[in-house]
Amino acid sequence: MAGNTFGNLFKVTTFGESHGVAIGGIIDGCPSGVALDLEAIQTELDRRKPGQSAIVTQRKEPDTVEFYSGIFEGVTTGTPIGFVIKNANQKSKDYSHIKDSYRPSHADYTYDQKYGVRDYRGGGRSSARETASRVVAGAVAKQVLSEISFNAYVSGVGAIKLNKAHTELDFSLTESNIVRCPDTEKANEMETYIKQIRKEGDTVGGVVSCAISGVPIGLGEPVFDKLHAELGKAMLSINAVKGFEYGSGFEGAALKGSEHNDLFNSDGTTKTNLSGGIQGGISNGMDIYFNVAFKPVATIMQDQETIDKDGNIVNMQGKGRHDPCVVPRAVPIVEAMAALVLVDYWLMNRTIKK
Secondary structure (H helix, E strand, O other), X not given: OOOOEEOOOOEEEEEEOOOOOEEEEEEEOOOOOOEOOHHHHHHHHHHHOOOOOOOOOOOOOOOOEEEOOOEEOOEEOOOOEEEXXXXXXXXXXXXXXXXXXXXXXXXXXXXXXXXXXXXXXXXXXXXXXXXXXXXXXXXXXXXXXXXXXXXXXXXXXXXXEOOOOHHHOOHHHHHHOOOOXXXXXXXXXXXXXXXXXXXXXXXXXXXXXXXXXXXXXOOOOOHHHOHHHHHHHHHHXXXXXXXXXXXXXXXHHHOOHHHHOOOEOOOOOEOOXXXXXEEOOEEOOOOEEEEEEEOOOOOOOOEEEEEEOOOOEEEEEOOOOOOXXXXXXXXXXXXXXXXXXXXXXXXXXXXXXX
């Protein structure tokens, strides 16, 4: 299986399966001399871990990260940073019913067809548990980019939408509720709806938005390596993501050029920011903001028809512990992937300037 490494100068390679002994990663290319706050890294993992509230999967994992290399006395040495997160609460028997069958809209069928073998316990490598390793790497990247602020939040659950620009929000409220929506009224509405969906044995999708401020001018390369193109790739690599838009996004397609153009102030900033902080594939110093659409979780606690490995039609009902809606736990993952993109381009710029 290829494609386990992300990044060019700041690279992260992840390994492990949902029900294996552990998951983990290796960060290669982290600059030396960065004083790491290890508690802050663990806090990022705690935001993603299962079992943290009544509206997420009840799998109980401490998700404690253990660093094995690349850090000495709390400071990065410039050598590869190796880390492990041990799996502590696997219930592989919950997946015995899909040993020979394929869950609809899951990776079971495609993995079996491509590789001829699959780890059916929790989806193996296709499980969203793999994203915990990304969160660790992204947390390190955030500390390298200490002048840049990453603020992701839930802006939609099903048909419930937070119709406010990121500039109108108080991000200090994001962690004040279990949905991670920085609007108390909408958060309560979303929470109630997710609980209702869970009782029905169903799932629902949603949207995570992200605003990045303090971004220096000049990150990104023209043509194929545009900053927004790499952000899109990063977000679309996250499990269950079905869409990405930045700046004015699809709504911008309905505007005229006279309405959409961001006019300049004398200092180079712009009066509006429909460009989403990126022009010509390069950051312009304004806030970068984007939306990430997540589909409903594929495993539902209802009867569905599917096929087994011999092509027979069989009935299946989901078992085990699953999220009725992934977006509350996806917030730190979105931030992590955004940080990994920006730190890579930041290092490229630093190399060019040298």
